[in-house]
Amino acid sequence: MTERSQPELIDRRRTEVDEVAVGPDTLVLGIETSCDETAASLVMGGSDIVSSVVSSQIDLHASFGGVVPEIASRAHLDLLNPVIARAIVEAGVDDRRIDAVACTIGPGLIGALLVGVSAAKALALAWDVPFVGVNHLEAHLYAALLDDPTIEFPIVVLLVSGGHTMLVEMQEPGVYRLLGQTIDDAAGEAFDKVARYLGLGYPGGPAIERIALEGDPAAIRFPRAMRGEGLDFSFSGLKTSVINYVRKHPDVETADLSASFQEAVVDVLVEKARRAAVEVGAKGIALGGGVAANGRLREAMLGACAEDGIHGYVPSRDMCTDNAAMIAAAGWHRLRLDGPTPLDEGAHPNLKLAPPT
Ligand code: KG4
Ligand code: ZN
Numbered sequence: 597m598t599e600r601s602q603p604e605l606i607d608r609r610r611t612e613v614d615e616v617a618v619g620p621d622t623l624v625l626g627i628e629t630s631c632d633e634t635a636a637s638l639v640m641g642g643s644d645i646v647s648s649v650v651s652s653q654i655d656l657h658a659s660f661g662g663v664v665p666e667i668a669s670r671a672h673l674d675l676l677n678p679v680i681a682r683a684i685v686e687a688g689v690d691d692r693r694i695d696a697v698a699c700t701i702g703p704g705l706i707g708a709l710l711v712g713v714s715a716a717k718a719l720a721l722a723w724d725v726p727f728v729g730v731n732h733l734e735a736h737l738y739a740a741l742l743d744d745p746t747i748e749f750p751i752v753v754l755l756v757s758g759g760h761t762m763l764v765e766m767q768e769p770g771v772y773r774l775l776g777q778t779i780d781d782a783a784g785e786a787f788d789k790v791a792r793y794l795g796l797g798y799p800g801g802p803a804i805e806r807i808a809l810e811g812d813p814a815a816i817r818f819p820r821a822m823r824g825e826g827l828d829f830s831f832s833g834l835k836t837s838v839i840n841y842v843r844k845h846p847d848v849e850t851a852d853l854s855a856s857f858q859e860a861v862v863d864v865l866v867e868k869a870r871r872a873a874v875e876v877g878a879k880g881i882a883l884g885g886g887v888a889a890n891g892r893l894r895e896a897m898l899g900a901c902a903e904d905g906i907h908g909y910v911p912s913r914d915m916c917t918d919n920a921a922m923i924a925a926a927g928w929h930r931l932r933l934d935g936p937t938p939l940d941e942g943a944h945p946n947l948k949l950a951p952p953t
Pocket of ligand 1: 631759
């Protein structure tokens with residue numbers, strides 16, 4: 597390192613903002629450490645995935661029934677460097693070919709976020725390339741685009757993860773508007789809480805989906821909250837209904853219970869996404885977020901879109917759950933639209949999906 601001071605270096609990076617040319621050959625390294633996945637990926641031109649490595653910590657947290665923040669931070673510290681190295685090796689490129697480093701700056705667990713943000717800034721400084729701070733929720737919106745770069749806009753994205761459930765209008769990449777969101781639990785949270793109550797383990801979504809395959813989705817008619825009201829969601833009442841039902845009917849088949857619960861969640865998600873698409877005149881509906889890996893939701897959404905004569909964009913399961921390709925893609929668009937993020941940017945555990953200014 598030269599004798600240059602840190603503030604001077606930061607200033608220097610800011611002045612280079614206008615000089616960054618972002619195009620189809622721009623190669624972005626994406627880094628994701630917001631929760632329990634340590635991931636790195638190289639994406640070219642905002643949509644061409646050159647490599648994508650995801651190291652899941654699920655096994656470390658499973659015995660605790662959920663993500664333990666301190667364990668997650670420590671695991672990210674151990675895993676991040678090897679994961680980044682593997683992403684570069686798998687891409688078969690020299691690190692001098694990397695044009696920018698994008699990283700999730702929020703929302704997420706603060707300790708976990710800081711591991712990624714510190715690494716990303718260090719690499720950007722060392723390689724003398726721009727650093728781009730990415731909103732994890734915005735990144736989930738790009739899952740469908742990574743699978744199908746020919747998407748016709750505008751689209752409605754149903755973003756359903758462990759911490760969030762929202763409907764977003766995407767007018768074009770990088771330009772979006774929040775249409776509705778959950779007023780209490782996220783859909784994934786409902787899956788996780790119901791699974792924990794039923795003793796099915798963590799994460800709850802895949803466990804419920806598996807057992808629901810053997811059950812009857814019409815066995816129990818659980819409530820569909822806020823069905824006729826606007827584009828917001830509510831899932832905490834559904835979770836309580838499941839618990840109350842089990843208390844009253846202790847001999848109920850877990851498969852029927854799981855299938856009926858899953859059906860209630862899927863019904864509401866599909867119906868509201870459909871209504872949102874009509875309201876904004878969307879040409880299609882895209883799924884994103886971990887719950888979008890759910891087979892029943894994918895099937896129901898595609899069926900609804902076919903009925904309504906619009907496109908259904910259902911990304912591969914790997915793109916729905918947390919990964920770094922979506923971070924690199926979002927980073928490419930943010931770099932194109934806003935330029936690099938200053939190196940004094942921090943991590944923001946409660947970052948919201950705000951329309952870009
Ligand atoms: O997007 P994600 O990987 O992480 C967050 O940003 O939250 O989402 C994780 C959530 C968990 O709640 C998990 O139970 C749920 O996605 N999930 C599923 C399925 N796979 C993951 N929910 C329903 N069905 C699935 N197959
Ligand atoms: Zn996520």
